[in-house]
Amino acid sequence: MHNSLNCAACGIEHAVDSLQNLCRECGKPLLVGYDLAALRDSFTPETVRSRCTRSMWKFSDVLPVDRADEAVSLGEGLTPFIQLKPRGSFEVFEQLFVKDEAFNPTGSFKARGMSAAVTRAVSLGAKVVALPSAGNAAGAATYYAARAGIKCYLFMPEDTPPANIVESVVGGAHVYLVNGLISDCGKLVKRGCEEFGWFDLSTLKEPFRIEGKKTMGYELAFDMADAAGTPQLQLPDVIFYPTGGGTGLIGMWKAFDEMQQLGWIGAERPRMVVVQAENCSPIVRAFEQNADHAELFENAATVASGLRVPAAIGDFLMLKVLRESNGTAVRVSDDDLLEGVREISAVQGIYACPEGGAVWKAAQQLLKSGWLRPNEKIVLFNTGSGLKYNHLFPVEGLPILDHHDPNCLSGVSV
Numbered sequence: 001m002h003n004s005l006n007c008a009a010c011g012i013e014h015a016v017d018s019l020q021n022l023c024r025e026c027g028k029p030l031l032v033g034y035d036l037a038a039l040r041d042s043f044t045p046e047t048v049r050s051r052c053t054r055s056m057w058k059f060s061d062v063l064p065v066d067r068a069d070e071a072v073s074l075g076e077g078l079t080p081f082i083q084l085k086p087r088g089s090f091e092v093f094e095q096l097f098v099k100d101e102a103f104n105p106t107g108s109f110k111a112r113g114m115s116a117a118v119t120r121a122v123s124l125g126a127k128v129v130a131l132p133s134a135g136n137a138a139g140a141a142t143y144y145a146a147r148a149g150i151k152c153y154l155f156m157p158e159d160t161p162p163a164n165i166v167e168s169v170v171g172g173a174h175v176y177l178v179n180g181l182i183s184d185c186g187k188l189v190k191r192g193c194e195e196f197g198w199f200d201l202s203t204l205k206e207p208f209r210i211e212g213k214k215t216m217g218y219e220l221a222f223d224m225a226d227a228a229g230t231p232q233l234q235l236p237d238v239i240f241y242p243t244g245g246g247t248g249l250i251g252m253w254k255a256f257d258e259m260q261q262l263g264w265i266g267a268e269r270p271r272m273v274v275v276q277a278e279n280c281s282p283i284v285r286a287f288e289q290n291a292d293h294a295e296l297f298e299n300a301a302t303v304a305s306g307l308r309v310p311a312a313i314g315d316f317l318m319l320k321v322l323r324e325s326n327g328t329a330v331r332v333s334d335d336d337l338l339e340g341v342r343e344i345s346a347v348q349g350i351y352a353c354p355e356g357g358a359v360w361k362a363a364q365q366l367l368k369s370g371w372l373r374p375n376e377k378i379v380l381f382n383t384g385s386g387l388k389y390n391h392l393f394p395v396e397g398l399p400i401l402d403h404h405d406p407n408c409l410s411g412v413s414v
């Protein structure tokens with residue numbers, strides 16, 4: 001269980017035992033703290049390995065509960081970690097891995113954040129939650145709210161992937177489509193919270209989604225150790241992360257710090273790579289300009305809906321992670337990221353989301369530019385399932401065979 005909540009910008013403390021959103025002084029995100037020194041003896045990698053909990057709540061000591069069984073859980077986390085086959089365009093990479101977040105409940109890594117946030121909100125008495133979403137967060141919020149027996153109000157751009165809209169409606173959420181971007185939806189949520197008393201679950205505007213998402217960082221250390229066949233936790237050389245609001249990126253960075261304070265790892269860190277879509281890349285632009293904050297990205301557009309975040313409240317935290325990690329930021333065009341999906345799907349057997357396609361193409365870009373070396377240990381985050389994006393791959397003109405016709409196989413290409 002956590003014991004502090006401090007503003008990430010001005011440091012001011014906030015009460016841990018009541019519902020919180022942004023810093024009351026400066027309006028920036030709050031970060032959760034734990035007494036890690038006190039946990040050092042009882043919370044060890046061996047403890048985690050010995051636990052039977054089949055979810056990210058294996059790490060409950062650094063999550064907002066006293067006991068793992070208090071969690072609003074649907075089995076999130078503990079996702080597959082897959083070394084890619086050295087085939088085709090993947091062949092040049094010697095140690096390329098995918099952390100496949102498609103295996104989460106509701107098919108994306110958003111489940112981790114929502115499990116943590118809904119757990120904490122419900123334990124502090126929230127009965128109605130609301131959020132703007134690019135799609136996958138809406139699906140996740142719907143099902144964790146349903147699991148917890150509370151109401152969920154969702155505001156999404158009208159061109160959000162149909163799969164996300166359908167899953168949210170079927171899951172009983174109150175769904176509103178908006179003729180704007182996620183930032184416009186966020187403004188409506190803010191108004192709704194003020195007028196109707198909903199609890200705002202917007203990314204980084206409440207402190208616990210990041211806590212759920214940080215478990216990706218904890219798991220990675222175990223995954224890498226397993227892949228190397230040693231009990232010693234380790235981190236990759238480089239992590240590619242498809243970045244919208246940046247919660248996962250900031251969360252993993254926080255996890256690495258916590259692990260170091262727990263004595264699990266040393267001071268070494270992966271280089272973090274932010275990957276954004278060409279026509280919505282505010283963080284890449286700010287990184288290139290060496291800025292501390294990112295400007296709103298006008299006319300944001302991409303088929304990778306999770307990356308369609310023109311302004312992020314955690315911009316300064318992402319830019320800090322990039323600088324501290326010696327990382328970089330890369331943009332990928334929509335054509336490229338869709339090609340990336342086709343390649344990972346057909347060559348590796350992983351039906352990736354467009355955001356996953358983007359990180360693969362970004363890795364190729366950075367290998368070409370010399371920023372990456374082929375023998376480095378590289379992890380690509382496939383943050384969601386390709387199934388949510390079937391609409392991007394219309395299949396037309398497939399032949400329909402007449403099974404009564406004895407010659408119906410004559411046209412089959414062999």
Ligand SMILES: Cc1ncc(COP(=O)(O)O)c(C=O)c1O
Binds near residue numbers: 136245249305355
């Ligand atoms: C599939 C997918 N990948 C990546 C992102 C961006 O995630 P974050 O907000 O943690 O940067 C999203 C957000 O909607 C998403 O749905």
Ligand SMILES: [Zn+2]
Binds near residue numbers: 007012026
């Ligand atoms: Zn503050």
